[in-house]
Amino acid sequence: GQQVMQIPQYQHVQEGEDFTTYCNSSTTLSNIQWYKQRPGGHPVFLIQLVKSGEVKKQKRLTFQFGEAKKNSSLHITATQTTDVGTYFCAAPGGTYKYIFGTGTRLKVLA
Amino acid sequence: GAGVSQSPSNKVTEKGKDVELRCDPISGHTALYWYRQSLGQGLEFLIYFQGNSAPDKSGLPSDRFSAERTGGSVSTLTIQRTQQEDSAVYLCASSLGSGGRxxxxxxxxxxTRLTVL
Structure with a gap:
């Protein structure tokens, strides 16, 4: 079946350092979504990418969809303590059904 | 407007008992999803409902798990004869489900945080 893998599983960074998480699919995707889950909270939608090679920015966050539409990345520039949480990618697994990646847990050390 | 609500927020039960978890989606959302998240783990898809279509039950881990959605709105996830490995946070989500980006x-x-003793 379809698999969505994320690396790394965990990342600890010093505040101010950059952070990147990668999402890889076993199949070509029509789109990919990213969610953030704060500790003790629930996932919150961040963005959806649709086009091959698409790059979108939200303040310090940069999202990229691979040319082959099988991978995606989320890069955070100059991390802050508010960036702490788990970042999930989610890929379509059927009409309106999404398969969530394994997640990358980010810890930011002040 | 109101977001997705779930009840109870916490449920502690004894092994072998049945539990019902409730989800109230955002008004007008036709798609509703149930996920399970064990401590420190990712989201495990359980089931999803889309409008009046038959639900996609492909993620239910066993026949002890069932869910229904009445009137296209509120959904109930039922776990019969609970086991300790059922302990997890059960998340519900909804989406418009009407097509488009x-x-x-x-x-x-x-x-809902479920703890089975």
Missing amino acids: RSDTQYFGPG
């Missing part, structure tokens, strides 16, 4: 953004509820 933004229609499948999922809005999550706060979850």
